[in-house]
Amino acid sequence: MYDLLLNQDESMIAESVREFLEAELPVERLRPNAKPIDYEAAWQSMAGLGWLGVGLPEQVGGAGLGLVEEMLILRECGRQLVSPKLLATMLAGHVAHHAGSNELATSFATGTAGAALAIDTEARGTGESRAVLTLDWNGSDSLLFWNEDGMGLFDAGSLSSAAEADCVDGSVTLHSASLATGLATAWVDAAEASLPRRAEVLLAAALVGLAEHACDLAVDYAILREQFGKPIGSFQAVKHRCADMAVRQRLAWHQTCMAALKLEAGAADAPLQVASAKLLAAEAAQENGRACIQIHGGIGFQAECDAHWFIKRAMIYDQAGGSMQLQSERVINQPMPQW
Amino acid sequence: MEFRDNPQEHAFREEVRDWLQTNRPKDRRPGDEDIAAQMGFDRAWQRRQYDGGWAGISWPKQHGGRGLTPIEQLIWSEEYASADCPLVHDSVWMALNHAGHTIIHCGTDAQKAFHLPRILKGEATWCQGFSEPNAGSDMLALRTRGEVDGTHLVVNGQKTWTTFAHLADYCELIVRTGEPGGRHKGLTWVIGDMHATGVTVRPMVALDGHLHNSECFFDDVRIPLDQIVGEIDEGWSVVLKTLEFERGGAAFSGFCQLAVHLEQLIAEARKPGATGTAMDDPVFANRLAMARARVQSLRALIYMMVEAAERDVELGAEGAILHLPYSELEQEIYQLAVDIAGPRGLVRQGGPAIGWHSLWLKSLSATIAGGTSEIQRNTIGERLLGLPRSR
Numbered sequence: 001m002y003d004l005l006l007n008q009d010e011s012m013i014a015e016s017v018r019e020f021l022e023a024e025l026p027v028e029r030l031r032p033n034a035k036p037i038d039y040e041a042a043w044q045s046m047a048g049l050g051w052l053g054v055g056l057p058e059q060v061g062g063a064g065l066g067l068v069e070e071m072l073i074l075r076e077c078g079r080q081l082v083s084p085k086l087l088a089t090m091l092a093g094h095v096a097h098h099a100g101s102n103e104l105a106t107s108f109a110t111g112t113a114g115a116a117l118a119i120d121t122e123a124r125g126t127g128e129s130r131a132v133l134t135l136d137w138n139g140s141d142s143l144l145f146w147n148e149d150g151m152g153l154f155d156a157g158s159l160s161s162a163a164e165a166d167c168v169d170g171s172v173t174l175h176s177a178s179l180a181t182g183l184a185t186a187w188v189d190a191a192e193a194s195l196p197r198r199a200e201v202l203l204a205a206a207l208v209g210l211a212e213h214a215c216d217l218a219v220d221y222a223i224l225r226e227q228f229g230k231p232i233g234s235f236q237a238v239k240h241r242c243a244d245m246a247v248r249q250r251l252a253w254h255q256t257c258m259a260a261l262k263l264e265a266g267a268a269d270a271p272l273q274v275a276s277a278k279l280l281a282a283e284a285a286q287e288n289g290r291a292c293i294q295i296h297g298g299i300g301f302q303a304e305c306d307a308h309w310f311i312k313r314a315m316i317y318d319q320a321g322g323s324m325q326l327q328s329e330r331v332i333n334q335p336m337p338q339w
Numbered sequence: 340m341e342f343r344d345n346p347q348e349h350a351f352r353e354e355v356r357d358w359l360q361t362n363r364p365k366d367r368r369p370g371d372e373d374i375a376a377q378m379g380f381d382r383a384w385q386r387r388q389y390d391g392g393w394a395g396i397s398w399p400k401q402h403g404g405r406g407l408t409p410i411e412q413l414i415w416s417e418e419y420a421s422a423d424c425p426l427v428h429d430s431v432w433m434a435l436n437h438a439g440h441t442i443i444h445c446g447t448d449a450q451k452a453f454h455l456p457r458i459l460k461g462e463a464t465w466c467q468g469f470s471e472p473n474a475g476s477d478m479l480a481l482r483t484r485g486e487v488d489g490t491h492l493v494v495n496g497q498k499t500w501t502t503f504a505h506l507a508d509y510c511e512l513i514v515r516t517g518e519p520g521g522r523h524k525g526l527t528w529v530i531g532d533m534h535a536t537g538v539t540v541r542p543m544v545a546l547d548g549h550l551h552n553s554e555c556f557f558d559d560v561r562i563p564l565d566q567i568v569g570e571i572d573e574g575w576s577v578v579l580k581t582l583e584f585e586r587g588g589a590a591f592s593g594f595c596q597l598a599v600h601l602e603q604l605i606a607e608a609r610k611p612g613a614t615g616t617a618m619d620d621p622v623f624a625n626r627l628a629m630a631r632a633r634v635q636s637l638r639a640l641i642y643m644m645v646e647a648a649e650r651d652v653e654l655g656a657e658g659a660i661l662h663l664p665y666s667e668l669e670q671e672i673y674q675l676a677v678d679i680a681g682p683r684g685l686v687r688q689g690g691p692a693i694g695w696h697s698l699w700l701k702s703l704s705a706t707i708a709g710g711t712s713e714i715q716r717n718t719i720g721e722r723l724l725g726l727p728r729s730r
């Protein structure tokens with residue numbers, strides 16, 4: 001039986017991650033006139049708290065826990081729009097570990113090395129040279145890239161014609177570049193470890209976090225803002241929109257938990273569960289992100305209001321690891337699931 | 340959060356599967372066009388489950404049930420749906436999941452001794468007399484009167500939309516014994532004998548052409564006071580008990596059947612026809628994929644709820660989430676089935692045993708019965724999210 005209810009330890013982990021991020025990296029940091037954040041210090045703190053290696057074995061500097069704990073951390077990171085570097089570095093540790101580079105795995109687990117996501121812009125292509133978009137890549141980080149064959153790490157040498165591009169999500173730096181996929185410094189075949197599926201579960205968790213925060217902001221505003229002499233949340237058009245947000249994010253979350261457990265248990269229907277999770281989480285984050293802006297009215301359209309960040313980041317995480325379109329094809333092409 | 344590969348659960352699943360394979364009804368369940376025959380079929384199937392020791396799976400053993408844990412109840416529902424066993428939703432279902440549970444928790448010893456065995460054996464059927472012409476979503480506006488006269492309660496008033504009232508032996512009758520307009524105060528939950536003098540049932544033809552719901556008139560109906568469940572004037576707490584079961588494990592069996600139906604639909608959509616397969620159509624493929632993903636997610640929600648029940652964790656308003664997405668998904672899946680059927684979907688035949696068109700027509704009530712989607716959204720908005728009340 002799959003037990004999908006958080007136990008006490010798991011709730012404590014989630015709580016502590018949430019508290020840290022609310023204090024150190026709250027979404028408010030992204031406002032136009034917010035006081036600058038020392039991102040390097042925050043990164044070191046997160047590494048020090050053991051987040052990066054939480055799912056890695058202790059002999060490579062990890063905490064020896066699993067995908068569930070990684071997922072709980074990513075959900076909170078989604079809530080506060082933490083850089084996708086965190087997800088990439090977590091996964092980079094797994095790539096290094098599976099590829100037998102314990103030293104490299106340790107450096108990812110302890111945060112002395114970092115990794116950035118490289119999103120394939122031609123999801124259905126197969127060439128050796130891929131047009132990619134990197135997220136928050138600083139030039140020295142490793143790049144994390146995956147496709148259906150497996151997942152690998154790359155250094156700057158495998159990139160050509162890198163150029164900074166303007167991202168729709170202004171909180172993320174984007175580079176467009178060409179990646180030579182034959183030049184991986186470490187590569188793990190999908191047959192050996194289902195790291196691509198793991199990445200999708202973690203992206204789904206981050207998307208759920210986005211959906212949840214968008215809902216929270218919308219509900220808070222619906223209680224606070226008055227028009228026609230009443231809180232707008234007493235109008236059913238607003239209330240029902242909020243109820244739909246709540247339902248979407250919960251279903252996406254429970255599905256993400258199911259996907260994580262099935263993946264770890266090696267269940268035959270794990271691919272279906274993972275694709276369903278990524279699909280519904282992307283839908284929840286996008287729909288909730290849109291609704292959050294709508295419920296804020298005019299202020300929702302302004303940069304100073306936090307409402308706009310969620311749908312933007314949702315677009316990025318939807319594209320990473322295969323968009324809704326691709327996930328929906330996967331869902332329908334999988335065989336019938338058993339109970 | 341974990342996967343527990345529990346050998347006892349496997350063994351239990353095997354046991355259920357074997358029993359259902361051998362004992363499940365082999366004949367087709369009569370359709371809604373012959374409700375009386377359907378009722379006979381359902382009662383016989385219930386009796387067979389009783390004889391096999393599988394009646395009242397969620398009921399405690401001391402009341403003749405099987406006393407299954409929440410996880411075992413879910414496994415039973417899953418295997419039941421996989422074995423293509425008929426849902427006996429309307430007639431026996433109400434007795435087992437509504438009335439039975441209420442009597443177990445709130446009834447007197449005499450009520451338990453009389454009613455529980457009859458329900459388990461499929462000998463007595465029940466209907467739910469809550470809604471009235473002027474008390475639907477606003478159920479607390481109900482006005483049907485109950486006046487104490489010596490050893491009896493004298494009931495006058497009207498209930499409506501009462502499912503299977505014309506075939507039911509007993510009614511979960513909610514009457515106002517206290518002040519008129521008292522909302523949840525002064526209600527009484529009483530066992531109404533549908534064969535008593537003064538009860539008139541007028542069945543109504545529903546939009547699918549069949550008899551599902553009735554209007555029920557009560558004219559000076561005399562009900563012995565010992566038929567009251569719980570205390571007089573304190574019926575609201577009993578109503579909450581009744582509704583609790585409707586939302587709990589009893590909903591799982593319907594969900595499991597929906598999940599099986601969707602997989603049947605997907606298999607059908609892959610079958611080549613004159614112009615290729617329905618799955619070749621990207622719009623159908625996408626709708627089927629979304630429905631499949633949503634079924635998985637509802638299942639995940641149910642697993643979470645089952646685990647909460649297993650561990651005695653109080654979910655509160657969180658438990659109110661299931662009904663809304665489930666009823667809307669039910670509608671989408673059967674709509675999809677008739678859309679895929681195309682012009683053939685206009686003809687009332689074909690599809691699985693019951694027929695897609697019947698399921699589609701019936702599904703139009705899914706977002707009304709048991710609390711409309713609008714009321715569900717109000718509840719989620721107010722009770723779960725803390726938004727201000729609309730009224």
Ligand SMILES: Cc1cc2nc3c(=O)[nH]c(=O)nc-3n(C[C@H](O)[C@H](O)[C@H](O)COP(=O)(O)OP(=O)(O)OC[C@H]3O[C@@H](n4cnc5c(N)ncnc54)[C@H](O)[C@@H]3O)c2cc1C
Binds near residue numbers: 500552
């Ligand atoms: C197939 C079926 C079987 C049923 N079986 C039974 C049964 O066995 N026993 C029984 O007691 N009842 C039964 N019912 C009745 C059911 O519970 C009611 O139909 C339901 O609660 C709605 O009440 P109503 O029909 O009076 O609609 P109304 O309450 O009049 O609602 C009409 C419309 O107004 C909307 N509305 C009402 N109030 C609000 C509000 N506050 N905010 C927003 N929108 C609102 C509703 O959502 C709906 O769309 C059954 C109904 C159906 C369809």
